[in-house]
Amino acid sequence: MDNKSDKIIIRQARREDMPAINGILNYAVMNTNYNLNTSPRSEEKAYEWYDSHVRDGYPVVTAELGGKVIGWASLSRFREYSGYNTTAEVSVYVSVNHRHKGVGTTLLTALQTMAQGRFHCLIAVVTDNNWASLALHTRCGFIANTTFREIGYKNNTYIDITFMTKLLDK
Numbered sequence: 001m002d003n004k005s006d007k008i009i010i011r012q013a014r015r016e017d018m019p020a021i022n023g024i025l026n027y028a029v030m031n032t033n034y035n036l037n038t039s040p041r042s043e044e045k046a047y048e049w050y051d052s053h054v055r056d057g058y059p060v061v062t063a064e065l066g067g068k069v070i071g072w073a074s075l076s077r078f079r080e081y082s083g084y085n086t087t088a089e090v091s092v093y094v095s096v097n098h099r100h101k102g103v104g105t106t107l108l109t110a111l112q113t114m115a116q117g118r119f120h121c122l123i124a125v126v127t128d129n130n131w132a133s134l135a136l137h138t139r140c141g142f143i144a145n146t147t148f149r150e151i152g153y154k155n156n157t158y159i160d161i162t163f164m165t166k167l168l169d170k
């Protein structure tokens with residue numbers, strides 16, 4: 001049966017999505033080494049993050065199922081130097097109950113469409129044990145350029161970080 005509530009909707013994030021987006025992010029912060037923050041982001045900081053993305057024209061998209069946000073993806077400034085303005089850093093997060101069903105691929109594909117014509121290079125900064133993220137970005141055409149040994153540190157462990165890039169207008 002074609003039930004509307006079974007359909008995943010990909011859309012631009014709204015400000016009122018931020019508590020759900022932040023909850024999905026903070027799950028990864030608290031339960032994994034994939035995000036190198038060690039404490040959860042406050043709702044106040046989450047709204048600041050959203051407002052700065054809207055102001056600077058960096059997209060945030062959500063995956064919605066049955067009226068609930070089950071995943072999100074964003075582009076963010078890679079580094080503050082103006083010479084990096086043509087590069088954007090990718091983030092993709094899917095709620096733990098909805099992984100491995102193609103939601104991450106759908107979000108990243110939508111994000112890349114929005115990035116076309118605006119950015120030349122997308123970069124994903126991936127902790128080296130994050131097999132799902134490495135697979136997701138590889139599937140979407142990113143290339144693993146290099147792995148920096150032990151440049152991250154969380155939960156008493158030094159963490160290797162792989163930089164993956166995709167050039168858009170090639």
Ligand SMILES: CC(C)(COP(=O)(O)OP(=O)(O)OC[C@H]1O[C@@H](n2cnc3c(N)ncnc32)[C@H](O)[C@@H]1OP(=O)(O)O)[C@@H](O)C(=O)NCCC(=O)NCCS
Pocket residue numbers: 028034035091092093094095098099100101102103104105106124125126127130131132133135136139
């Ligand atoms: C990374 C993440 C966004 C992938 O989302 P997803 O919806 O599960 O991804 P998809 O279902 O579209 O699968 C994409 C690829 O990842 C693979 N994958 C998904 N979960 C996996 C797992 N646990 N282990 C290994 N591969 C996995 C899929 O098999 C697929 O690869 P394939 O094309 O080779 O089959 C999700 O696991 C997540 O939110 N992780 C925590 C947050 C995070 O690490 N974000 C990335 C930070 S760089």
